[in-house]
Amino acid sequence: MPVPAPNLYPDFNTIRLSHVCLNVKDLSVSKTFYTDILGFQISDETRDHVYLRAMEERGHHSVILQRSDAPGTVEVLGFKTFDDDDLDKADVYFQSKGRSTSWVDRPFQGRTLLTSDNLGIPLEFYHKMDRLESIHQKYALYRGVKPLRIDHFNCFSNDVDASVAFYNDFGFRVTEYTEDAASEKLWAAWMHRKGGVHDMAFTNGTGPRLHHVAFWVPTPMNIIDLLDLMATTGYVSNIERGPGRHGISNAFFLYILDPDGHRIEIYCSDYQTLDPDHEPIKWDLKDPQRQTLWGAAAPQSWFEHGTQFVGVGLVESTIDASPIIAP
Structure with a gap:
C-alpha cells in the first residue's frame, strides 16, 4: 500500500x-x-x-x-x-x-x-x-554522552497503515518506510514535522507501546565515550544494541535501557527533509542494511520489548513478517 x-x-x-x-x-x-x-x-x-x-x-x-x-x-x-x-x-x-x-x-x-x-x-x-537561559556554551556542564536535544519517538503500532494515515492527516510527512510484501501493508514508517528524518516513527508489533525516545548527540565519539562510562560504572548490562549505523535515516546509533526498562536511543548524523516535496524512500523488509547499514543485527529484545502507555490496552499485529534478527 x-x-x-x-x-x-x-x-x-x-x-x-x-x-x-x-x-x-x-x-x-x-x-x-x-x-x-x-x-x-x-x-x-x-x-x-x-x-x-x-x-x-x-x-x-x-x-x-x-x-x-x-x-x-x-x-x-x-x-x-x-x-x-x-x-x-x-x-x-x-x-x-x-x-x-x-x-x-x-x-x-x-x-x-x-x-x-x-x-x-x-x-x-x-x-x-x-x-531558561542558554547553556549550550557552558562547557563545564557537559558530561555523560553530552545530549543536545530530543530528536524523536518510535512506537510499536499494531496497524502502521492506520497510524501513518492518522498522523499524516494533521501534517506529519513520511520520509522513509518499509512494506511487508506478502500483505502489502506498512511494516514501519518514519514521519517528521521539524525537518529531520522523524519526530514520530511507527514499527509493526503489539501496540501501542513506546519503543524508544531518542536524543541527538554531537558526534559518534560521544557514543563511544558513553559505552566506556557505562561499562565501568555498573551499567554494562543496560547496553542493548549498537553502536552501528542505520540504513534508514543514516543515523549512527546506540540503544540502551534505563533502570526501569525505558529504551533510549543515542543518535546523530541523520539528514534534512525540509522540502515539502521531499519524496519518501522505500526499503525492502528483507534488506539487512535497512535497519543496520553496518554493525551487529538487532537482538530479539529490540523487536519485542517496549513500554506501555498508562491505561492503554494492547492489540497484537496481524502481520506475519520476518525481519533480520541477531542469533
Whole structure:
C-alpha cells in the first residue's frame, strides 16, 4: 500500500516533538542515571518529579521522570504548536476524529491540550513553556554522552497503515518506510514535522507501546565515550544494541535501557527533509542494511520489548513478517 500524499495544509500546525513523561520506580536511581551517566541538566525537581533538559534546549524540559506505582510505563508524549491558536484548532480537530480532549494544568507549561491518537497513545500539545537561559556554551556542564536535544519517538503500532494515515492527516510527512510484501501493508514508517528524518516513527508489533525516545548527540565519539562510562560504572548490562549505523535515516546509533526498562536511543548524523516535496524512500523488509547499514543485527529484545502507555490496552499485529534478527 503506498504511503499517503503529504497534507501540507493541516488543520493546525505542530512544529516538533517536545517532551516525554516516564514513570519510574526509584526517582533517585533514575535521576542519577539521566544526569551522571547520560548528562541531562536538572531544571527543577520535587518529591515525585525530576524535570530535565539537554544542552541545546531552552524549553524547561524534554524529559519528566515521575515516581509511580507503575514504573516502566509512559504517561504522555508532548508536542509544541506554532502558536496558541493552534491549540484551539487541535481541540476541534481531535474531537472531530472521535478522540476525547481536555485542558490540563502542567507545571512550567502554558495552556495544554490532552488527547490521544487513533490507537490511544496519550498526546499533549502546548505552545508556551518556560524558557531558561542558554547553556549550550557552558562547557563545564557537559558530561555523560553530552545530549543536545530530543530528536524523536518510535512506537510499536499494531496497524502502521492506520497510524501513518492518522498522523499524516494533521501534517506529519513520511520520509522513509518499509512494506511487508506478502500483505502489502506498512511494516514501519518514519514521519517528521521539524525537518529531520522523524519526530514520530511507527514499527509493526503489539501496540501501542513506546519503543524508544531518542536524543541527538554531537558526534559518534560521544557514543563511544558513553559505552566506556557505562561499562565501568555498573551499567554494562543496560547496553542493548549498537553502536552501528542505520540504513534508514543514516543515523549512527546506540540503544540502551534505563533502570526501569525505558529504551533510549543515542543518535546523530541523520539528514534534512525540509522540502515539502521531499519524496519518501522505500526499503525492502528483507534488506539487512535497512535497519543496520553496518554493525551487529538487532537482538530479539529490540523487536519485542517496549513500554506501555498508562491505561492503554494492547492489540497484537496481524502481520506475519520476518525481519533480520541477531542469533
